[in-house]
Amino acid sequence: MGALEEFTSDVTYVANVSDVSHLTGHGLARVGTLVHPGMVLVGKVGQRKTEGLHSMTEIEQLTATEEELRRYWQRRAYDGSMYAPEGCIGRVVGAYFESNGVPRPFRDYEKPTGVAVVEIETP
Numbered sequence: 001m002g003a004l005e006e007f008t009s010d011v012t013y014v015a016n017v018s019d020v021s022h023l024t025g026h027g028l029a030r031v032g033t034l035v036h037p038g039m040v041l042v043g044k045v046g047q048r049k050t051e052g053l054h055s056m057t058e059i060e061q062l063t064a065t066e067e068e069l070r071r072y073w074q075r076r077a078y079d080g081s082m083y084a085p086e087g088c089i090g091r092v093v094g095a096y097f098e099s100n101g102v103p104r105p106f107r108d109y110e111k112p113t114g115v116a117v118v119e120i121e122t123p
Helices: 058-063 066-076
Strands: 005-007 040-042 044-047 077-079 090-099 115-121
Antiparallel strands (some): 044 077
Protein backbone atom coordinates (compact mmCIF):
# COMPACT_ATOMS: atom_id res chain seq x y z
CA MET A 1 0.00 0.00 0.00
CA GLY A 2 1.42 3.39 -0.97
CA ALA A 3 1.64 6.55 1.07
CA LEU A 4 -1.44 8.70 1.52
CA GLU A 5 -1.59 11.65 -0.86
CA GLU A 6 -3.81 14.70 -0.68
CA PHE A 7 -4.73 17.37 -3.21
CA THR A 8 -4.14 20.76 -1.59
CA SER A 9 -2.94 24.30 -2.13
CA ASP A 10 -0.83 24.03 1.04
CA VAL A 11 2.41 22.92 -0.61
CA THR A 12 4.71 25.82 0.29
CA TYR A 13 6.63 23.92 3.00
CA VAL A 14 7.34 20.83 0.88
CA ALA A 15 7.77 22.40 -2.57
CA ASN A 16 10.18 25.11 -3.63
CA VAL A 17 7.43 27.57 -4.52
CA SER A 18 6.37 30.79 -2.88
CA ASP A 19 3.17 31.71 -4.72
CA VAL A 20 0.23 29.33 -4.74
CA SER A 21 -2.50 31.99 -4.74
CA HIS A 22 -3.68 30.68 -8.14
CA LEU A 23 -4.63 27.29 -6.61
CA THR A 24 -8.04 26.45 -5.18
CA GLY A 25 -8.24 24.86 -1.74
CA HIS A 26 -8.40 21.50 -3.53
CA GLY A 27 -5.07 22.18 -5.24
CA LEU A 28 -6.27 22.88 -8.80
CA ALA A 29 -5.18 25.94 -10.78
CA ARG A 30 -8.08 28.39 -11.09
CA VAL A 31 -9.68 28.85 -14.51
CA GLY A 32 -8.23 32.00 -16.06
CA THR A 33 -4.79 31.63 -14.47
CA LEU A 34 -1.89 32.64 -16.72
CA VAL A 35 0.48 29.67 -16.93
CA HIS A 36 4.26 29.85 -17.21
CA PRO A 37 6.92 27.11 -17.07
CA GLY A 38 7.58 25.69 -13.62
CA MET A 39 4.41 26.88 -11.91
CA VAL A 40 2.26 24.49 -9.87
CA LEU A 41 -0.81 23.32 -11.82
CA VAL A 42 -1.98 20.71 -9.29
CA GLY A 43 -0.90 20.85 -5.65
CA LYS A 44 -0.47 17.48 -3.99
CA VAL A 45 1.46 16.28 -0.94
CA GLY A 46 2.12 12.82 0.39
CA GLN A 47 3.22 11.44 3.75
CA ARG A 48 6.64 9.95 4.34
CA LYS A 49 7.31 7.30 6.96
CA THR A 50 8.13 9.19 10.14
CA GLU A 51 9.22 6.40 12.46
CA GLY A 52 12.01 7.62 14.73
CA LEU A 53 11.69 11.28 13.73
CA HIS A 54 11.34 13.94 16.42
CA SER A 55 7.89 15.53 16.50
CA MET A 56 7.59 19.26 17.13
CA THR A 57 5.41 20.35 19.98
CA GLU A 58 2.77 22.99 19.33
CA ILE A 59 4.98 25.61 21.06
CA GLU A 60 7.97 24.62 18.89
CA GLN A 61 5.84 24.97 15.75
CA LEU A 62 4.57 28.40 16.82
CA THR A 63 8.05 29.72 17.61
CA ALA A 64 9.99 28.10 14.75
CA THR A 65 11.44 30.11 11.90
CA GLU A 66 10.08 29.58 8.40
CA GLU A 67 13.24 27.67 7.44
CA GLU A 68 12.91 25.37 10.47
CA LEU A 69 9.28 24.66 9.57
CA ARG A 70 10.24 23.95 5.95
CA ARG A 71 12.93 21.44 7.01
CA TYR A 72 10.56 19.82 9.50
CA TRP A 73 7.77 19.29 6.96
CA GLN A 74 10.12 18.22 4.16
CA ARG A 75 11.20 15.30 6.35
CA ARG A 76 7.56 14.29 6.89
CA ALA A 77 5.94 14.98 3.53
CA TYR A 78 6.90 14.95 -0.12
CA ASP A 79 5.83 17.11 -3.03
CA GLY A 80 3.63 15.20 -5.48
CA SER A 81 2.52 18.33 -7.34
CA MET A 82 2.23 18.64 -11.11
CA TYR A 83 4.19 21.51 -12.65
CA ALA A 84 3.91 23.26 -16.01
CA PRO A 85 6.69 21.93 -18.28
CA GLU A 86 9.28 24.03 -20.10
CA GLY A 87 7.74 26.00 -22.95
CA CYS A 88 4.23 25.80 -21.50
CA ILE A 89 2.69 29.26 -21.69
CA GLY A 90 -1.04 29.88 -21.80
CA ARG A 91 -4.19 30.21 -19.74
CA VAL A 92 -6.11 27.61 -17.70
CA VAL A 93 -9.48 27.00 -19.39
CA GLY A 94 -10.56 23.98 -17.34
CA ALA A 95 -9.60 22.28 -14.08
CA TYR A 96 -11.45 19.33 -12.55
CA PHE A 97 -11.16 15.81 -11.19
CA GLU A 98 -12.28 12.78 -13.15
CA SER A 99 -12.93 9.16 -12.37
CA ASN A 100 -12.95 6.49 -15.08
CA GLY A 101 -12.61 9.20 -17.74
CA VAL A 102 -15.73 11.08 -16.55
CA PRO A 103 -15.55 14.48 -14.81
CA ARG A 104 -16.48 13.98 -11.18
CA PRO A 105 -18.36 16.76 -9.42
CA PHE A 106 -17.66 17.16 -5.73
CA ARG A 107 -18.70 19.57 -3.04
CA ASP A 108 -16.28 21.93 -1.30
CA TYR A 109 -16.48 19.93 1.93
CA GLU A 110 -15.54 16.66 0.17
CA LYS A 111 -12.00 15.46 -0.34
CA PRO A 112 -11.30 15.30 -4.08
CA THR A 113 -10.48 11.89 -5.52
CA GLY A 114 -9.62 10.57 -8.96
CA VAL A 115 -7.34 12.10 -11.56
CA ALA A 116 -6.69 15.84 -11.61
CA VAL A 117 -7.10 17.40 -15.07
CA VAL A 118 -5.93 20.92 -15.99
CA GLU A 119 -6.69 22.14 -19.53
CA ILE A 120 -4.46 24.90 -20.88
CA GLU A 121 -5.11 27.03 -23.95
CA THR A 122 -1.88 28.16 -25.59
CA PRO A 123 -1.52 31.27 -27.75
